[in-house]
Amino acid sequence: MKSLLIICDGMGDRLTDGRTPLEAAKTPNMDLLAERGITGIMDTVRTGIRPGSDTAHLSIFGYNPFELYTGRGPFEAAGAGIELEKGDIACRCNFASMENGRITDRRAGREEEGLDQLAKEVEGITIKGVKLIFKRGQGHRAVLVIRGKNLSPHITSTDPEKIGVPPSKSMPIDGRKESRNTAEILNEFTKRAESILSDHIANKERIRNRKLPANVILCRGTGVNPYLKPFEERYGIKGACISATTLITGVCRSVGMDAIEVKGANGHTDSNIGAKAKAAITALKKYDFVFLHIKGTDEASHDGNFNAKREFIERIDSEVIAPILNEVKDTTVVLTADHSTPINIRQHSADPVPIAILGDVRTDPVKRFTERHCAKGDIGRICGINLMDRIMDLSNRAKLFGA
Amino acid sequence: MKSLLIICDGMGDRLTDGRTPLEAAKTPNMDLLAERGITGIMDTVRTGIRPGSDTAHLSIFGYNPFELYTGRGPFEAAGAGIELEKGDIACRCNFASMENGRITDRRAGREEEGLDQLAKEVEGITIKGVKLIFKRGQGHRAVLVIRGKNLSPHITSTDPEKIGVPPSKSMPIDGRKESRNTAEILNEFTKRAESILSDHIANKERIRNRKLPANVILCRGTGVNPYLKPFEERYGIKGACISATTLITGVCRSVGMDAIEVKGANGHTDSNIGAKAKAAITALKKYDFVFLHIKGTDEASHDGNFNAKREFIERIDSEVIAPILNEVKDTTVVLTADHSTPINIRQHSADPVPIAILGDVRTDPVKRFTERHCAKGDIGRICGINLMDRIMDLSNRAKLFGA
Numbered sequence: 001m002k003s004l005l006i007i008c009d010g011m012g013d014r015l016t017d018g019r020t021p022l023e024a025a026k027t028p029n030m031d032l033l034a035e036r037g038i039t040g041i042m043d044t045v046r047t048g049i050r051p052g053s054d055t056a057h058l059s060i061f062g063y064n065p066f067e068l069y070t071g072r073g074p075f076e077a078a079g080a081g082i083e084l085e086k087g088d089i090a091c092r093c094n095f096a097s098m099e100n101g102r103i104t105d106r107r108a109g110r111e112e113e114g115l116d117q118l119a120k121e122v123e124g125i126t127i128k129g130v131k132l133i134f135k136r137g138q139g140h141r142a143v144l145v146i147r148g149k150n151l152s153p154h155i156t157s158t159d160p161e162k163i164g165v166p167p168s169k170s171m172p173i174d175g176r177k178e179s180r181n182t183a184e185i186l187n188e189f190t191k192r193a194e195s196i197l198s199d200h201i202a203n204k205e206r207i208r209n210r211k212l213p214a215n216v217i218l219c220r221g222t223g224v225n226p227y228l229k230p231f232e233e234r235y236g237i238k239g240a241c242i243s244a245t246t247l248i249t250g251v252c253r254s255v256g257m258d259a260i261e262v263k264g265a266n267g268h269t270d271s272n273i274g275a276k277a278k279a280a281i282t283a284l285k286k287y288d289f290v291f292l293h294i295k296g297t298d299e300a301s302h303d304g305n306f307n308a309k310r311e312f313i314e315r316i317d318s319e320v321i322a323p324i325l326n327e328v329k330d331t332t333v334v335l336t337a338d339h340s341t342p343i344n345i346r347q348h349s350a351d352p353v354p355i356a357i358l359g360d361v362r363t364d365p366v367k368r369f370t371e372r373h374c375a376k377g378d379i380g381r382i383c384g385i386n387l388m389d390r391i392m393d394l395s396n397r398a399k400l401f402g403a
Numbered sequence: 404m405k406s407l408l409i410i411c412d413g414m415g416d417r418l419t420d421g422r423t424p425l426e427a428a429k430t431p432n433m434d435l436l437a438e439r440g441i442t443g444i445m446d447t448v449r450t451g452i453r454p455g456s457d458t459a460h461l462s463i464f465g466y467n468p469f470e471l472y473t474g475r476g477p478f479e480a481a482g483a484g485i486e487l488e489k490g491d492i493a494c495r496c497n498f499a500s501m502e503n504g505r506i507t508d509r510r511a512g513r514e515e516e517g518l519d520q521l522a523k524e525v526e527g528i529t530i531k532g533v534k535l536i537f538k539r540g541q542g543h544r545a546v547l548v549i550r551g552k553n554l555s556p557h558i559t560s561t562d563p564e565k566i567g568v569p570p571s572k573s574m575p576i577d578g579r580k581e582s583r584n585t586a587e588i589l590n591e592f593t594k595r596a597e598s599i600l601s602d603h604i605a606n607k608e609r610i611r612n613r614k615l616p617a618n619v620i621l622c623r624g625t626g627v628n629p630y631l632k633p634f635e636e637r638y639g640i641k642g643a644c645i646s647a648t649t650l651i652t653g654v655c656r657s658v659g660m661d662a663i664e665v666k667g668a669n670g671h672t673d674s675n676i677g678a679k680a681k682a683a684i685t686a687l688k689k690y691d692f693v694f695l696h697i698k699g700t701d702e703a704s705h706d707g708n709f710n711a712k713r714e715f716i717e718r719i720d721s722e723v724i725a726p727i728l729n730e731v732k733d734t735t736v737v738l739t740a741d742h743s744t745p746i747n748i749r750q751h752s753a754d755p756v757p758i759a760i761l762g763d764v765r766t767d768p769v770k771r772f773t774e775r776h777c778a779k780g781d782i783g784r785i786c787g788i789n790l791m792d793r794i795m796d797l798s799n800r801a802k803l804f805g806a
Contacts, residue, residue, distance in 0.1 A: 360417055360747070362754065362775055378775060380784035382450050389451025393753035400751055401448060402455020402468065403475035403624055403650065 010298030012340030030369035037358035040379025056338035071223025079250025114202030159218035230256030243293035301341030332359035413701030415743030433772035440761035443782020459741035474626025482653025517605030562621035633659030646696035704744035735762035
């Protein structure tokens with residue numbers, strides 16, 4: 001039996017006027033999945049922990065984030081298509097604008113003009129014998145990978161996360177010389193990048209076109225690339241992911257899944273999620289395990305927009321869940337979220353997420369897919385780190401432990 | 404207060420035509436136990452893990468199998484009555500039949516003739532200064548214990564688990580010299596046993612009686628005997644077990660329980676389970692903790708026989724649970740399973756098992772003992788490793804942690 005795992009980012013919520021977006025939404029197909037399957041609630045990382053999307057996905061894939069996670073950098077880099085080596089230090093970067101030594105815009109006005117050219121100029125710098133790999137991502141985003149010896153991820157960011165101040169000096173967090181060394185390399189990179197970018201013709205062109213210059217690079221989310229035992233070795237199956245979010249694609253690539261790109265999928269509420277569902281259905285012909293990630297729910301939550309979240313959930317119901325229920329057979333189908341992002345606080349919370357599993361399960365009386373209906377389900381309350389084992393068990397692919 | 408733990412092996416199930424064997428069975432006594440007690444579901448090892456019977460029982464007795472379990476061998480040996488020492492390497496063996504160097508029957512035709520005599524011939528071999536203890540078990544089964552220095556359980560089996568091939572060569576799984584040494588000893592044992600058995604008069608007699616010769620010994624399930632802190636030290640109580648399954652008796656002996664034998668108890672669906680219940684009731688006069696294991700449910704499950712499982716559950720209800728409810732007083736009584744063995748897959752699964760506890764508990768509204776009724780119970784979903792602590796607590800025998 002094959003498996004399909006659908007995660008709607010940040011879909012869980014708290015109450016706004018007495019109900020959650022899932023409760024307010026018309027979701028006949030999610031409800032059918034709950035009715036035919038078994039339901040419950042899940043702490044994706046651990047009860048009480050506010051998960052990031054990266055730590056939550058790691059945990060749900062069965063990799064303990066408390067042991068393995070140091071920062072988002074390596075996953076952003078993997079998502080941007082950089083083949084990481086074990087021990088690489090990576091950070092998430094922004095092109096930003098600076099005037100008289102102070103940051104005026106942390107995203108260089110979100111203007112992309114000339115960024116490809118500027119990224120190439122910064123690529124391939126060597127500092128203290130260590131190679132720096134730099135690659136542009138979507139929009140103003142980029143990743144920096146520091147590859148070499150005597151490195152450590154335990155350093156502070158150069159991104160001050162506010163304007164009107166200079167870029168921060170990276171500092172070692174612990175007393176190790178590797179951390180001091182890495183902070184020095186990052187500070188030197190920031191200085192050199194600034195001097196390369198400031199006088200660059202592409203920035204002169206941006207200014208001429210009344211755009212902010214992209215004359216500084218700000219880094220954060222520094223982490224070390226951990227060794228993650230590939231999915232195939234771990235579970236004996238080949239997995240594929242469908243995600244339009246670089247960070248999530250990066251987590252999937254880091255555990256050895258193939259990434260399938262879908263045209264028109266963009267991680268926003270206007271994403272072509274119907275095409276993603278279609279791609280997932282097709283991928284199940286080739287792969288034993290398919291992971292489908294949908295981001296828009298989280299975006300609407302961070303915007304604090306209840307109606308946008310409700311409406312996007314209704315789109316997921318009709319454009320994603322309906323075709324999957326119609327077309328996917330002999331497959332364990334799991335619908336859940338990576339964390340809650342309550343509308344009223346506009347940020348991730350530790351509220352457990354609803355989960356429904358369709359397949360060779362004992363069904364329960366729950367007939368709606370919402371946080372509070374699923375809390376009455378026969379799965380009870382489980383932890384994300386155990387989910388993949390259970391999915392493999394339901395697909396008759398789990399190894400027996402003992403005799 | 405005393406405690407009685409009843410485990411029906413593999414009793415949990417999934418749905419066949421919309422119901423589980425427990426749901427289909429008439430179980431007025433189990434239901435009464437659920438009604439008067441408190442109910443829930445339990446992952447005996449961990450959510451999502453497919454437990455073996457040995458790892459599940461270890462966990463339920465409070466011993467972490469992830470730390471302590473290396474293979475079934477030591478428990479089979481303890482079950483067969485060998486007094487194990489810490490560090491002993493043990494494996495489960497079969498007498499098998501070979502012709503022209505190829506295995507023709509992995510169980511020597513299940514014919515017992517002459518096996519006592521043959522076992523004695525193989526007993527007491529010394530290889531490389533290491534003593535080999537060999538003991539016949541039930542039917543074609545036997546155990547081998549390797550006792551000495553420089554040994555390791557990290558070796559492959561000599562049992563190829565198929566016919567038409569020679570016995571496998573045992574190989575070290577890791578690079579340690581202890582593993583290489585142990586594999587060499589096992590290979591030499593296999594060779595010597597073959598040469599002793601082949602020309603033995605008992606085998607000539609078997610052949611004359613048109614039976615397959617028992618001319619080779621196949622080993623598997625190699626494990627090292629761990630040190631398990633005795634039950635009495637751990638919980639401050641003396642325990643006894645009633646089990647007709649060598650492996651389970653072995654786990655119980657390994658944690659220091661006394662094994663009580665019951666005539667007519669055989670681990671099959673025609674076992675004299677009424678006599679086992681009687682023995683358990685009697686044992687409670689002498690022991691603070693009695694463990695009653697019933698195997699037939701698992702056997703019917705592995706056979707994929709829904710009706711046999713349902714009928715056997717009904718036998719447990721009337722022949723085991725009824726007298727216990729009638730005669731056992733002032734005792735915490737726990738009814739559960741070690742794992743699910745769904746009829747439709749005929750193998751162990753990770754589905755949680757139902758549990759009901761009768762005693763000084765808060766009762767709940769659940770009135771039937773089934774997987775889905777118990778999922779609604781007030782125990783919620785717990786893990787097997789925590790059960791003994793709870794049983795001790797309910798029997799007012801748990802130590803206070805803190806002040």
